[in-house]
Amino acid sequence: MASTSQQIYYLGIIGWNSGNISMQNVYATIQVQGTYFNCFAIIGLQATNSHYAELINLNTSISFSSVSGFYVGSIIGADITDNCYILNTTIVGGNIRSGSNFVGGFCGVVQSGVNLIIQNSTIQKLNISGAYLGGFVGVCQSSLQVINSKIQFVRLSGSNIGIVVGESQNGVYSIRGSTSILNYINNELIHDCSYLSNVWSYVGC
Incomplete structure (x- = not known):
């Protein structure tokens, strides 16, 4: 449990990663309460040059409440690395309440020059x-692949x-075999969005 009224940067199991990292078979329950966080998640900031992050078989229950800030994601707050892979990962929420910008179910922001792959994963x-809110990624400035994920x-x-x-x-997207089922957008029920064959229908702006 993390609770504070102060501004905190890069909060996570790993606050700032600037090298290769591989996390596998991790089971975690994360509870975060506070008034302002910037870049927080399992990895707060994934910042490397010519490195990679592999997050495999994570099974995480999260509860974020009363949170505001930038680059908020349940797995990665901000991804500015070359390559990042999220594989076979399940997120069972809670709440991510952000009073600011760039909020995503998996990742807050994928910055320019980055390749993020989300495969066989579920929220x-x-x-x-x-604001600037996406079920998978808040803001994508580069390459995103979502494969067989829900x-x-x-x-x-x-x-x-x-x-x-x-x-x-x-951003450049490749969405294959992924579904969005029974989601609410601004309290309006979106029933069975089916296969996301036309990704542009599912981009906010």
């Missing part, structure tokens, strides 16, 4: 609010909302 029962029973509320990506900034 369930998660409430997310904020968001189920996820409630998104705020502005600039996309089921996959909240805001596209010259």
Whole structure:
């Protein structure tokens, strides 16, 4: 449990990673309460040059409440590395309530020059609010691949909302075999979005 009224940067199981990292078969329950966090998640900031992060078989229950800040994601707050892989990972929420920008179910922001792959992974029962808000990624400035992954029973509320990506900034997407089922956007039920064959229908702006 982390609780504070002060501004904290790079909060996570790993606050700042600037080298290769591989996390496998991790089971965690994370509870975070506070008034301002910047870049927080299992990895707060993934910042490397010519390195990689592999997050495999993570089974995480999260509860974030009363949180505001930038680059908020249940797995990675901000990804500015060359390559990052999220494989076979399940997130069962709680709440991510952000009063600010760039909020994503998996990752807050994928910055320019980055390749993020999300494969065989699921988000369930998660409430997310904020601006530039995406079920998978808040803001994508580079390359995102979502393969055989799902968001189920996820409630998104705020502005600039996309089921996959909240805001596209010259991002390139590959969405294959992934589904979004029974999600609410600003309290409107979106029933069975089916296969995301046309990703642009699921980008907020």
